[in-house]
Amino acid sequence: MPFINENYLKLQAGYLFPEIDRRVKTFAAEHPEKAKRIIRCGIGDVTEPLPPAVCTAMHRAVDDLADRASFMGYGPPYGYDWLRHAIAEHDYRGRGIEIADDEIFVSDGSKPDCGAILDIFAAGRNRIGVPDPVYPVYVDTNVMAGNSGGPRTGGGYEGIVYLPGTPENDFVPDLPREPVDLVYLCFPNNPTGSVIGRDALKSWVDYARANRAVILYDAAYEAYIADPELPRSIYEIPGARSCAIEFRSFSKNGGFTGVRCGFTVMPKDVQVQTTDGRSLALHPLWSRRWSTKSNSVSYPVQRGAEALYSPEGRVQVQELIQHYMGNARVLREACLALGLRTWGGVNAPYVWVACPDGVDSWGMFDRMLHEANVVITPGAGFGRQGEGFFRISAFNSRANVEAVAERMGALVGAGAGSAGSR
Numbered sequence: 001m002p003f004i005n006e007n008y009l010k011l012q013a014g015y016l017f018p019e020i021d022r023r024v025k026t027f028a029a030e031h032p033e034k035a036k037r038i039i040r041c042g043i044g045d046v047t048e049p050l051p052p053a054v055c056t057a058m059h060r061a062v063d064d065l066a067d068r069a070s071f072m073g074y075g076p077p078y079g080y081d082w083l084r085h086a087i088a089e090h091d092y093r094g095r096g097i098e099i100a101d102d103e104i105f106v107s108d109g110s111k112p113d114c115g116a117i118l119d120i121f122a123a124g125r126n127r128i129g130v131p132d133p134v135y136p137v138y139v140d141t142n143v144m145a146g147n148s149g150g151p152r153t154g155g156g157y158e159g160i161v162y163l164p165g166t167p168e169n170d171f172v173p174d175l176p177r178e179p180v181d182l183v184y185l186c187f188p189n190n191p192t193g194s195v196i197g198r199d200a201l202k203s204w205v206d207y208a209r210a211n212r213a214v215i216l217y218d219a220a221y222e223a224y225i226a227d228p229e230l231p232r233s234i235y236e237i238p239g240a241r242s243c244a245i246e247f248r249s250f251s252k253n254g255g256f257t258g259v260r261c262g263f264t265v266m267p268k269d270v271q272v273q274t275t276d277g278r279s280l281a282l283h284p285l286w287s288r289r290w291s292t293k294s295n296s297v298s299y300p301v302q303r304g305a306e307a308l309y310s311p312e313g314r315v316q317v318q319e320l321i322q323h324y325m326g327n328a329r330v331l332r333e334a335c336l337a338l339g340l341r342t343w344g345g346v347n348a349p350y351v352w353v354a355c356p357d358g359v360d361s362w363g364m365f366d367r368m369l370h371e372a373n374v375v376i377t378p379g380a381g382f383g384r385q386g387e388g389f390f391r392i393s394a395f396n397s398r399a400n401v402e403a404v405a406e407r408m409g410a411l412v413g414a415g416a417g418s419a420g421s422r
């Protein structure tokens with residue numbers, strides 16, 4: 001009989017979203033008259049349709065496939081050259097960042113890439129640094145790969161170095177106090193909506209270079225950065241080409257959460273060590289990983305992604321971002337007006353809010369569900385440090401967001417506690 005990957009047995013139950021679902025279903029069953037009123041601001045999924053330029057390009061691509069003369073079979077395992085070129089040109093070189101076309105690896109999204117990247121690092125030998133709270137995928141993929149011990153009481157795993165994000169550091173973690181080999185950063189952040197300034201990001205790059213660590217930089221929400229002072233890519237920082245791998249996705253800018261496309265930037269300068277002390281580049285290993293394990297993403301999807309860089313596509317993406325950022329402003333202002341301590345919602349589509357005194361994350365979730373019929377995400381689901389906070393997502397229609405703002409006003413006015421004094 002084969003042996004199982006016992007690392008999977010260490011994983012704590014996929015608790016957050018199933019538990020949210022369970023509570024919403026129970027509430028709806030008990031209050032059928034309110035079921036239709038429920039507004040979901042919980043899951044970080046987009047709501048608006050694809051940009052028209054994408055649809056046109058994808059329709060045309062299907063027509064290509066329907067004709068023997070223009071039919072395409074397997075494409076290159078790293079993505080078509082025209083898409084890699086469009087990405088490198090528009091997202092990097094056009095902004096003065098030195099990234100070559102063959103340093104772009106097209107994929108079916110950042111979540112898969114976050115898991116796949118661990119293939120090229122030694123399992124069980126690297127110390128992993130992860131912000132807390134953060135997107136749960138970084139931790140769980142490392143547990144699966146054998147880079148952690150078992151679960152700790154109170155949340156998290158032994159052996160992982162957690163980097164707390166708190167109101168004191170504006171949810172931008174301080175440099176690790178113990179050594180790490182691989183460290184994840186996510187800006188603009190999910191769930192806190194925090195952003196990192198150039199100086200702080202430079203201190204991370206300097207740290208990584210001095211300590212020979214590698215930064216895995218998740219820039220899935222880069223398109224939401226409106227402030228020109230903020231770095232949109234880690235490669236804007238000198239020296240990052242030798243110590244950082246960047247993940248990008250078309251999910252949150254182009255609305256591709258269901259279409260599936262993203263990419264990894266793997267600069268040829270990133271080197272890590274072998275057991276016998278040699279320094280080797282990761283780029284050839286990442287190339288090999290793709291050519292062996294994947295045949296890339298479908299041709300119509302890559303044509304759709306390419307269309308995001310066309311002149312019309314870029315305008316339409318901006319319209320989508322403006323829509324969601326308008327929502328974020330409404331939600332943020334609603335929370336501030338209630339006297340709740342609020343972060344994010346500027347340069348990011350998430351608003352992060354401190355629960356009123358005496359209410360924990362799940363308590364706030366229940367109160368919002370029962371009294372306002374609004375689904376939010378309890379901060380505790382993103383890590384220990386998320387306890388006492390909740391996340392509201394701006395991914396919704398304007399009408400829904402305005403209704404949420406109005407209902408929140410009524411909720412706190414009706415006695416959510418001493419929030420106004422904070």
Ligand SMILES: *Cc1c(COP(=O)(O)O)cnc(C)c1O
Nearest residue numbers: 109110111135190220249251262
């Ligand atoms: C949504 C999201 C992604 C994107 O994942 P895809 O697989 O590309 O849809 C990546 N990182 C974070 C932090 C996210 O919230």
